[in-house]
Amino acid sequence: MSSRAHGGAWVLAIAAWLVPASAAGGTRRTTVFLDFGGGPIGPGDDSSQGTATCVPEPFVYPIFLGSDRAAEIALGEAQRLVAPFGVRVVAQRPPPHLPYTHVRVGGDPVTLGLDAKLNGLACDVDCGDASHRDTVFMFSEKWIVTAALPELAEDERALQVGRIAMHEAGHAWGLEHAGGTGSVMSRFPSVGTPEFVEGCLGLDIDLDASECGGEREQFCPAGQQDAFAELRGLFGAGERDVEPPHAAILWPPDGHVMRPGEVLVVEVEVADDHEGFGWMLEVPELGWEHLGREPDPAGLELVVPEGRWTLRLEAIDHDRNVGEAAVTIEARWPREPEPDPDVPSPQAACACRGAGSGASAWWAMLVAAARWRRRPVSRGPRADRGSSRP
Numbered sequence: 001m002s003s004r005a006h007g008g009a010w011v012l013a014i015a016a017w018l019v020p021a022s023a024a025g026g027t028r029r030t031t032v033f034l035d036f037g038g039g040p041i042g043p044g045d046d047s048s049q050g051t052a053t054c055v056p057e058p059f060v061y062p063i064f065l066g067s068d069r070a071a072e073i074a075l076g077e078a079q080r081l082v083a084p085f086g087v088r089v090v091a092q093r094p095p096p097h098l099p100y101t102h103v104r105v106g107g108d109p110v111t112l113g114l115d116a117k118l119n120g121l122a123c124d125v126d127c128g129d130a131s132h133r134d135t136v137f138m139f140s141e142k143w144i145v146t147a148a149l150p151e152l153a154e155d156e157r158a159l160q161v162g163r164i165a166m167h168e169a170g171h172a173w174g175l176e177h178a179g180g181t182g183s184v185m186s187r188f189p190s191v192g193t194p195e196f197v198e199g200c201l202g203l204d205i206d207l208d209a210s211e212c213g214g215e216r217e218q219f220c221p222a223g224q225q226d227a228f229a230e231l232r233g234l235f236g237a238g239e240r241d242v243e244p245p246h247a248a249i250l251w252p253p254d255g256h257v258m259r260p261g262e263v264l265v266v267e268v269e270v271a272d273d274h275e276g277f278g279w280m281l282e283v284p285e286l287g288w289e290h291l292g293r294e295p296d297p298a299g300l301e302l303v304v305p306e307g308r309w310t311l312r313l314e315a316i317d318h319d320r321n322v323g324e325a326a327v328t329i330e331a332r333w334p335r336e337p338e339p340d341p342d343v344p345s346p347q348a349a350c351a352c353r354g355a356g357s358g359a360s361a362w363w364a365m366l367v368a369a370a371r372w373r374r375r376p377v378s379r380g381p382r383a384d385r386g387s388s389r390p
């Protein structure tokens with residue numbers, strides 16, 4: 001009997017066990033997704049899954065109410081601000097295996113039950129950018145209520161949308177408030193043409209001391225911040241990366257034959273010239289994929305039903321260079337099973353029993369592995385107050 005006759009009882013099971021052959025050198029890079037499209041959000045710590053640490057319960061985040069032109073201006077301003085760094089800003093959703101900082105652009109502070117004076121929110125100041133999958137908020141309805149504003153007024157406001165979005169992303173990378181109106185990390189919305197300022201600026205903080213003292217004091221005396229140097233330290237310079245990541249499937253070999261239900265340990269190797277790249281392993285025929293998470297696993301356990309399947313590995317960097325590898329495997333029973341006690345008959349090895357419980361166990365392991373990942377200590381939301389401007 002084909003395993004598929006069991007009504008889809010087969011589940012692909014995967015467990016990440018080992019620590020990696022993934023060796024990446026060089027400065028890490030990252031991507032910022034300016035998300036004007038609204039959509040579901042809930043509690044959690046993974047931007048690619050639509051979750052944020054300071055969202056208590058699921059709801060639908062509102063869309064951006066400005067025009068397409070305003071969104072383009074905001075995007076352009078955000079890209080200008082991080083051009084000196086290895087940071088890419090996009091308005092299209094990145095693939096989920098690429099780690100990114102998610103900026104929800106839309107709504108107002110009341111959307112999150114916050115003080116109406118706020119322009120944006122970062123769930124916390126993520127010192128040293130420990131989490132690569134933060135979500136932050138830019139409350140654009142305070143700036144662009146509708147797309148029907150006169151064009152010039154909207155253009156100016158759209159620049160502020162881009163600046164506040166990157167200010168909040170700055171918090172998600174560990175930056176605190178510092179400097180005056182020429183600094184993107186100023187407590188208040190900037191005037192003129194602000195930057196992530198190079199040179200030490202006095203911190204403008206509510207607490208007695210910097211939240212990220214250790215990281216900060218590599219660059220400046222206590223009580224000061226060099227936003228430019230910190231972002232260069234995290235992400236390097238902004239030149240385009242043209243080197244695709246390395247992706248190889250070390251096991252199984254192409255054409256590998258196995259029995260349905262047999263545990264296959266897949267070994268993959270991924271690397272890139274910059275850290276921060278993403279990777280995934282998929283079985284496209286089954287619509288199944290495993291997204292790489294840190295620490296990158298080198299050993300993946302897989303159980304497939306009877307049939308021919310593709311294992312496809314993809315690694316992608318922040319300039320969207322892609323490295324890939326694929327092998328075909330076949331899971332089938334021996335053509336004429338011998339009455340050998342070591343060889344289970346198809347019935348005896350039926351997927352619905354053998355794989356059912358096994359799959360549950362493997363998923364449990366995967367969940368356990370996920371729980372080992374700890375967020376850095378959250379010091380509470382970083383809320384940004386508005387100025388006298390609207």
Ligand SMILES: [Zn+2]
Pocket residue numbers: 167168171177187382383384
């Ligand atoms: Zn702020």
